[in-house]
Amino acid sequence: MRANRFPVILSLALAGALGCATAAPSGESRGPTAPRRPPVRESAPAGGSHHGLADTTLPEPLPAALFDPAARLPAPELEYRGAIALGLALRRLGPTHRVLMIGAHPDDENTAILAELALGRGADVAYLSLTRGEGGQNLIGGELEEALGLIRTEELLAARRLDGAVQFFSRAYDFGFSRSADETFRHWPRDSVLADVVAVIRRWRPDVVISQFTGTARDGHGHHQAAGILAREAYVAAADPSRFRGQLEAGLAPHQPTRFYQSWYRTPDADSLVVLETGWLDPLLGRSRYQIAMASRSRHRSQDMGRAESAGPQSSTLSAVAPGPALDPSDIFESIDATLAARARAMAEGDAPGPLVELLERYERQATAARETFRPALGTAATAESLLDAVSTLDSAYTVAGALPPDAARVLRFHIAAERADASRAALLALGVVLDVTADRASVSPGDTVTLELALWNGGTTNLRVARLEPDLPDGWWAETGDAPVRSVRAGHVARRSFRIHLPLDAPVDVPYFLEQPRPADSDLYVWPDDPGLRARPFQPPLLRGTALVAAALLVEDAAEYVEVDPAQGELREPLLVLPGVSIDAEPDVVVLPLDAGGRPLVRPRFEQSLRVNSRARGPVRVSWRLPPGWDAITIPESAASAPIESETAHGLAHAVGDGRVMVELDLPERVTPGDYRLRLGARDALADAAPGYALVDYPHIRPRLVPEPGDVLVRAFPVAVPTGVRIAYLPGSGDDVPAAIAALGLAVDTLAAAAIASTDLSAFDVILTGARAYEVSPELASAAARARLESFVRGGGALIVQYNKYEFADDGMALLPLRMSRPHDRVTDETAPVRLLDPSHPLLSRPNRIGAADFEGWVQERGLYFAHTWDDAYTPLLEMADPGEAPLRGSLLAARMGRGWYVYTGLALFRQLPEGVPGAYRLLANLLALGAD
Numbered sequence: 001m002r003a004n005r006f007p008v009i010l011s012l013a014l015a016g017a018l019g020c021a022t023a024a025p026s027g028e029s030r031g032p033t034a035p036r037r038p039p040v041r042e043s044a045p046a047g048g049s050h051h052g053l054a055d056t057t058l059p060e061p062l063p064a065a066l067f068d069p070a071a072r073l074p075a076p077e078l079e080y081r082g083a084i085a086l087g088l089a090l091r092r093l094g095p096t097h098r099v100l101m102i103g104a105h106p107d108d109e110n111t112a113i114l115a116e117l118a119l120g121r122g123a124d125v126a127y128l129s130l131t132r133g134e135g136g137q138n139l140i141g142g143e144l145e146e147a148l149g150l151i152r153t154e155e156l157l158a159a160r161r162l163d164g165a166v167q168f169f170s171r172a173y174d175f176g177f178s179r180s181a182d183e184t185f186r187h188w189p190r191d192s193v194l195a196d197v198v199a200v201i202r203r204w205r206p207d208v209v210i211s212q213f214t215g216t217a218r219d220g221h222g223h224h225q226a227a228g229i230l231a232r233e234a235y236v237a238a239a240d241p242s243r244f245r246g247q248l249e250a251g252l253a254p255h256q257p258t259r260f261y262q263s264w265y266r267t268p269d270a271d272s273l274v275v276l277e278t279g280w281l282d283p284l285l286g287r288s289r290y291q292i293a294m295a296s297r298s299r300h301r302s303q304d305m306g307r308a309e310s311a312g313p314q315s316s317t318l319s320a321v322a323p324g325p326a327l328d329p330s331d332i333f334e335s336i337d338a339t340l341a342a343r344a345r346a347m348a349e350g351d352a353p354g355p356l357v358e359l360l361e362r363y364e365r366q367a368t369a370a371r372e373t374f375r376p377a378l379g380t381a382a383t384a385e386s387l388l389d390a391v392s393t394l395d396s397a398y399t400v401a402g403a404l405p406p407d408a409a410r411v412l413r414f415h416i417a418a419e420r421a422d423a424s425r426a427a428l429l430a431l432g433v434v435l436d437v438t439a440d441r442a443s444v445s446p447g448d449t450v451t452l453e454l455a456l457w458n459g460g461t462t463n464l465r466v467a468r469l470e471p472d473l474p475d476g477w478w479a480e481t482g483d484a485p486v487r488s489v490r491a492g493h494v495a496r497r498s499f500r501i502h503l504p505l506d507a508p509v510d511v512p513y514f515l516e517q518p519r520p521a522d523s524d525l526y527v528w529p530d531d532p533g534l535r536a537r538p539f540q541p542p543l544l545r546g547t548a549l550v551a552a553a554l555l556v557e558d559a560a561e562y563v564e565v566d567p568a569q570g571e572l573r574e575p576l577l578v579l580p581g582v583s584i585d586a587e588p589d590v591v592v593l594p595l596d597a598g599g600r601p602l603v604r605p606r607f608e609q610s611l612r613v614n615s616r617a618r619g620p621v622r623v624s625w626r627l628p629p630g631w632d633a634i635t636i637p638e639s640a641a642s643a644p645i646e647s648e649t650a651h652g653l654a655h656a657v658g659d660g661r662v663m664v665e666l667d668l669p670e671r672v673t674p675g676d677y678r679l680r681l682g683a684r685d686a687l688a689d690a691a692p693g694y695a696l697v698d699y700p701h702i703r704p705r706l707v708p709e710p711g712d713v714l715v716r717a718f719p720v721a722v723p724t725g726v727r728i729a730y731l732p733g734s735g736d737d738v739p740a741a742i743a744a745l746g747l748a749v750d751t752l753a754a755a756a757i758a759s760t761d762l763s764a765f766d767v768i769l770t771g772a773r774a775y776e777v778s779p780e781l782a783s784a785a786a787r788a789r790l791e792s793f794v795r796g797g798g799a800l801i802v803q804y805n806k807y808e809f810a811d812d813g814m815a816l817l818p819l820r821m822s823r824p825h826d827r828v829t830d831e832t833a834p835v836r837l838l839d840p841s842h843p844l845l846s847r848p849n850r851i852g853a854a855d856f857e858g859w860v861q862e863r864g865l866y867f868a869h870t871w872d873d874a875y876t877p878l879l880e881m882a883d884p885g886e887a888p889l890r891g892s893l894l895a896a897r898m899g900r901g902w903y904v905y906t907g908l909a910l911f912r913q914l915p916e917g918v919p920g921a922y923r924l925l926a927n928l929l930a931l932g933a934d
Helices: 082-091 111-120 145-163 181-187 190-204 222-237 245-249 289-297 340-347 354-372 381-403 406-431 738-744 754-758 784-795 807-811 910-916 919-933
Strands: 040-042 098-103 124-129 166-169 208-211 259-264 273-277 315-322 433-439 449-458 464-472 478-481 494-502 545-550 554-559 561-566 570-575 582-587 590-595 606-615 621-626 632-637 643-647 653-656 659-667 675-684 694-697 705-708 712-719 728-731 749-751 767-770 799-803 826-828 835-837 864-867 875-877 879-881 893-898 901-906
Touching: 082 111, 082 354, 082 406, 098 111, 098 190, 098 222, 111 124, 111 145, 111 273, 111 289, 111 315, 124 145, 124 190, 145 166, 145 289, 145 694, 145 705, 166 190, 181 222, 190 222, 190 245, 208 222, 222 259, 340 354, 340 406, 354 381, 354 406, 381 406, 406 433, 406 554, 433 545, 433 554, 433 561, 449 464, 449 545, 464 494, 582 675, 582 694, 590 738, 590 919, 712 919, 728 738, 738 749, 738 910, 738 919, 754 784, 767 919, 784 799, 784 893, 784 901, 799 919, 901 919, 910 919
Parallel strands: 040 478, 098 124, 098 208, 124 166, 208 259, 590 712, 621 643, 728 749, 728 767, 767 799, 799 901
Antiparallel strands: 259 315, 273 315, 433 449, 449 494, 464 545, 478 494, 545 554, 561 570, 582 606, 606 659, 621 675, 632 659, 643 653, 675 712, 694 705, 826 864, 835 879, 875 893, 893 901
């Protein structure tokens, strides 16, 4: 659990939370928080007063601006509090500039530009990352693919909480490094991803689009090239009503951004430059926007992106691409007058209704007055008064704007509603309104009940009118309470209401919307949900929230959290999760079954498989599985429990509680034919069949998320010869699980910390294997003392095998024998690229397994990365491979004799192949380990 709670988000939620009958604009999706006033059963009399104050309800109907699509756009979720939060909110009032930055991955964004525009200039800024970074490596743990995508999505959100931008995504799945846009578009259907980019432009309606990439070969990574191409195409296509007409039918409208800029990280290769100074000290933040950006950058922890927050002059450079050259080299918004009054005049071609322009100009004066009265040391009551007047003025202007021609009315109302959302958030901060929603449990399941307490704190100096203080629930959920409605809260007081929430049996669980349907095996696009309001968002909104409607129809919402107080750490908070009532998954879900040449299992006739059964203690859980012909199973209990878990095909009973485990010994035939076998798992309790299993992805710097796990086990049986009697030590790298693969071969392995090299008797081992990027995550390995001990180990007859490391390994001379890497590093991204054996008789390729072309079949994502480019003559290169159209590379597997031992460097992506059970990777691993037996 976490001691640092993310701040309460004061935001304008969707219309549905209000329970008002006002209809959404025709054809427009209401978005992920569909209109849903919860059925609340009150056992106490309705009405009355709270804290002895008079009953003062808000007027109905509610302002129409609450129901505009702009009011349902994602808002910045800043973690700043108090006067800083209010000061930043006030900067957003007045001009309504909107910006969209487009890149390919998490970490592609120019965070300094985002922070400068969002925090410094108060613009509405968003970053669209085409992917969630699933194809990268993981510095902090073992998660890869979809699970890694969840981490990087959360890291982007953590960064946005600092730099003030909003986050979007496309459907594109990061399938790994790509050498060209053409290759990328073979994985991502071009029109599909273009449609996603166009939809974000039409929904966000930016004045300025910034591309992080040029769309040319100079961008390097094929994903980068594709992002640059799609940004330029979408800039034009978004305005064309003949393109992607389904979006128009769903309520979006064509939109032509005013300007298109290219961002430059290095020396720009362009004219018409705009230079944004980002190094000035911001008196509100106490840091420069560049320093904020570097702190934001450092939140990409899975990518080792930590940055120094350097003081002093800094700048970011852009070049104007369309519609023409920039006139002012310091103004990204050159020629864009984005006040609401100016937008009204432009949309009405100079003939905007006088009362409308007058209202919008009055709003600008009120916004200015709010900023001028902002003196936090003296209180914020005057600022709040100006802001409440400003919200009221915008409500009137929204109504009057309906007199414009339909297209103009729609666009202007969009901007008015977006500005009202900003003004509302500022007003709530100035009023000192805080909503806290807490649950009595950390997790719930379909069919459960949970108690929520909604605590509304009026931290201001004036009494607060309250129209509604209730939970916001999905369809089919209902709540009951014995507490009277709250009508007002005295200054400095807290109003509380408690609700018992009932979940239906078909309640959804907290699986990210883009993972609810698995990607087709032949597709690198996620399956978008039917609800267009969810598409492109990082995640769906929390299922369980509380809302309060206060003052001048201001809506504040907060997601439910479980709170615990630890005597040592203090208050700890976690988001309330909705989990399946019963679920089952296997650990691991891919199992290797090594066989000898005659098909006999090497490990033993029986091997163990752990099934994790998550039960909400709703009665006995019956577990079942379907086995291949001739296989049998015996369950072994791992823990005593209150809820029995029964096996339909086993010879006994096992028990477990909560997140319990059942060990299953598979009783195998004497001989097994090589191939893949599926063990189908099932379970049910008294209420429902089991849902697929899940893993919780959770680190201190992100919010926890569920990732679905397969509901069955893939057993891969293949022949492999394994060395006997070899003693193995493993030095961990960045999250790989090679020790489990070694154990699967029936070999014992000791895991050593790098710091233990100085004190451990290395002669107790025959082989030392380092994990991927071990020299990066354990700098002790590069010390002179560690190097000397490892070299002595090798020269004395041991085998030291180094899996891939990054540039520093070569540049700083960490290898026992010199090697060099090119920049960008040599790699082979085509997992089907032919592999030529340069010395088939070499021990690494011939003992105890003769490696051949078949051993490189079935590889996933890539052959390898960070190959050596040049190397000492003592090395022998063993493999040659290349991506299509590229020069052959020989630096993927280098072996050298040193004294009586072996020194090996390999960039082969074993860390990806071994968890997938790729037979050839295991055979090659066995040969690597066998060097210690020489």
